[in-house]
Amino acid sequence: MDDLSNFISHFFSPAAWSFLKAIGEACMTPLGFLIWTTLLKSAILLGIILGLVSYTVYAERRVSALIQDRLGPNRVGWQGLLQPIADAAKLLFKENFTPKNANYFYFRLAPKLVMIPPILVMGVIPFGSSLFGVPMTIASINVGAIYVLAISSISVYGIVLAGWASNSKYPFLGGIRSTSQMISYELSLALSIVPVFMVVGSLNLNTIVQYQVEYGWMIAPFWPQGMSWDSLLHPTAAWQAILAGIKLRHLLLWIPLIISFFIFFVSMFAETNRLPFDLPEAEQELIGGYHTEYSSMGFALFFLGEYTAMIAGASVITTLFLGGWSFPLIPDGSHGWFWGLVNIAVFFAKIIALLFIFIWVRWTLPRFRYDQLMKLGWYFFFELAVVNIFLTALILTYSK
Amino acid sequence: MAFVVNRKKLTLAEKLYLPAILSGLAITWKHMKRALFGKGIITMQYPEEKWDKNLPAWYRGAPTLVKDETGRERCVACQLCEFICPPRAITIEPMEIPDESRWRKVEKKPREFDIDMTRCIYCGLCEEVCPEQAIFLRKDYSITGLSRDQMVHHKDKLYEMGGVMNGLVIKWNEKK
Numbered sequence: 001m002d003d004l005s006n007f008i009s010h011f012f013s014p015a016a017w018s019f020l021k022a023i024g025e026a027c028m029t030p031l032g033f034l035i036w037t038t039l040l041k042s043a044i045l046l047g048i049i050l051g052l053v054s055y056t057v058y059a060e061r062r063v064s065a066l067i068q069d070r071l072g073p074n075r076v077g078w079q080g081l082l083q084p085i086a087d088a089a090k091l092l093f094k095e096n097f098t099p100k101n102a103n104y105f106y107f108r109l110a111p112k113l114v115m116i117p118p119i120l121v122m123g124v125i126p127f128g129s130s131l132f133g134v135p136m137t138i139a140s141i142n143v144g145a146i147y148v149l150a151i152s153s154i155s156v157y158g159i160v161l162a163g164w165a166s167n168s169k170y171p172f173l174g175g176i177r178s179t180s181q182m183i184s185y186e187l188s189l190a191l192s193i194v195p196v197f198m199v200v201g202s203l204n205l206n207t208i209v210q211y212q213v214e215y216g217w218m219i220a221p222f223w224p225q226g227m228s229w230d231s232l233l234h235p236t237a238a239w240q241a242i243l244a245g246i247k248l249r250h251l252l253l254w255i256p257l258i259i260s261f262f263i264f265f266v267s268m269f270a271e272t273n274r275l276p277f278d279l280p281e282a283e284q285e286l287i288g289g290y291h292t293e294y295s296s297m298g299f300a301l302f303f304l305g306e307y308t309a310m311i312a313g314a315s316v317i318t319t320l321f322l323g324g325w326s327f328p329l330i331p332d333g334s335h336g337w338f339w340g341l342v343n344i345a346v347f348f349a350k351i352i353a354l355l356f357i358f359i360w361v362r363w364t365l366p367r368f369r370y371d372q373l374m375k376l377g378w379y380f381f382f383e384l385a386v387v388n389i390f391l392t393a394l395i396l397t398y399s400k
Numbered sequence: 401m402a403f404v405v406n407r408k409k410l411t412l413a414e415k416l417y418l419p420a421i422l423s424g425l426a427i428t429w430k431h432m433k434r435a436l437f438g439k440g441i442i443t444m445q446y447p448e449e450k451w452d453k454n455l456p457a458w459y460r461g462a463p464t465l466v467k468d469e470t471g472r473e474r475c476v477a478c479q480l481c482e483f484i485c486p487p488r489a490i491t492i493e494p495m496e497i498p499d500e501s502r503w504r505k506v507e508k509k510p511r512e513f514d515i516d517m518t519r520c521i522y523c524g525l526c527e528e529v530c531p532e533q534a535i536f537l538r539k540d541y542s543i544t545g546l547s548r549d550q551m552v553h554h555k556d557k558l559y560e561m562g563g564v565m566n567g568l569v570i571k572w573n574e575k576k
Contacts, residue, residue, distance in 0.1 A: 012451060049444040063432065065435075065443075066431070066432045066435040066436055067428045067431050067432045067435070068431070069431060069434075069435055069440050069441055069442050069443075070435075070441065070442070070443050071441055071445075264509065360432075363424070363428060364421070364424045364425050364428045365421060365424060365425070372449070
């Protein structure tokens with residue numbers, strides 16, 4: 001090691017070398033270590049997310065084509081795999097047009113406000129257990145879930161601003177629809193996950209995932225404690241462990257958690273403006289809604305923002321209900337870097353499965369009518385979510 | 401008379417809407433699964449696969465000029481097609497047929513006959529109006545060019561695309 005550093009030092013002036021050494025030492029102090037690992041994690045996660053976004057667009061086009069008995073984009077590269085890159089190049093070279101009577105500042109601000117919040121949401125999501133002892137969360141904060149809800153609602157401002165600043169009637173209608181839709185669904189979205197916090201007793205997303213590692217995923221909370229590969233080799237012990245996992249309390253808790261999952265999942269469709277709740281951008285009625293007046297990268301940011309929101313939404317659903325990075329019988333990252341990578345892969349596999357469901361539902365269901373959507377939000381999901389909280393409280397109080 | 405449409409009472413399953421969603425998802429899943437293995441896909445890979453053989457006889461492609469079986473230009477430069485053409489794609493410059501020509505009694509033929517294919521709307525009115533059955537819409541549909549000039553079909557090109565058309569117009573037969 002010393003030989004190597006001596007060798008490298010020949011390439012630098014003494015002053016520069018001592019500066020580099022100082023930086024190297026600063027990186028090994030606890031604070032320095034935290035800073036550089038966090039920056040590295042952020043960069044890698046951002047890269048993965050943006051890559052996933054562009055290939056979600058590709059997947060959307062291919063899957064929709066298959067569902068409609070078509071082929072979809074299959075020309076650029078093998079099976080059209082380079083299509084997202086070609087699309088990005090095309091959008092970059094287009095003219096970035098601002099309408100004459102648009103409010104320039106807000107018109108340009110709006111696309112950024114749609115794209116950034118979903119990326120910020122990813123900052124608190126535990127996307128893996130740990131790798132080389134570094135926890136795979138960028139920020140493990142105690143208000144994680146509240147942060148997710150607060151930040152993800154910001155993107156509605158982007159849509160409303162775009163609708164207003166474009167100074168055009170279709171974006172305006174899209175903006176209005178978006179506002180009322182968000183008010184109807186944010187309530188049930190936030191209230192529906194309260195049972196999860198009541199069961200776990202924490203808002204920290206890491207703690208929620210850790211709970212699910214021990215007791216099983218929130219949508220099936222029966223995972224027996226102490227189950228491992230070894231116990232599978234002894235059938236009687238395994239059977240007893242499984243029976244021990246099924247308790248009356250868990251069976252009862254299952255009901256509110258399934259309801260909670262259902263409401264959250266459906267509200268997430270509304271939150272991300274996906275069909276059947278894509279009223280703000282209804283192509284047939286509003287010729288694109290809030291992004292009608294946008295071209296080039298302004299449009300691309302709205303378009304990719306929608307898919308980033310889908311990914312953020314899918315990762316929140318995964319973290320809260322589908323066990324985050326955990327999978328039965330797969331140990332966490334403390335057993336070696338390989339398992340750490342497997343955990344990350346499991347997390348992204350779950351996200352991709354959810355994204356597929358998002359796409360699948362989009363190409364199956366027609367759009368809700370406006371009053372039907374409001375009715376569903378206010379008369380049905382809101383009440384169900386409130387009742388669900390009390391149901392959970394009763395079960396938690398009276399069952400052991 | 402008032403006519404009352406009886407509304408069906410919805411069952412609980414229909415009111416819940418969920419079974420309908422699930423059956424819809426099942427249908428799309430079935431289609432996707434089938435299409436994934438290449439079955440039931442109706443897409444035609446255009447430049448490689450074409451529908452040319454199945455074009456109907458009355459297909460309206462690019463307008464062309466035709467000659468008769470003796471090699472005479474059927475067009476007599478009456479300019480009816482030029483006048484009826486809705487987008488004014490046709491420009492004709494007539495000329496007199498010289499005395500020594502075998503077809504002197506026809507009197508006129510086009511010196512220039514230009515169809516601007518950037519303007520043509522393939523309506524077929526020129527074919528309909530032509531008293532001499534000289535202009536026909538053939539089956540060429542992908543007319544391309546790198547400039548506006550290339551998109552103008554001149555007389556030579558029109559005769560080359562049109563070729564020979566037999567039958568019907570016989571009034572210029574010299575034996576008559």
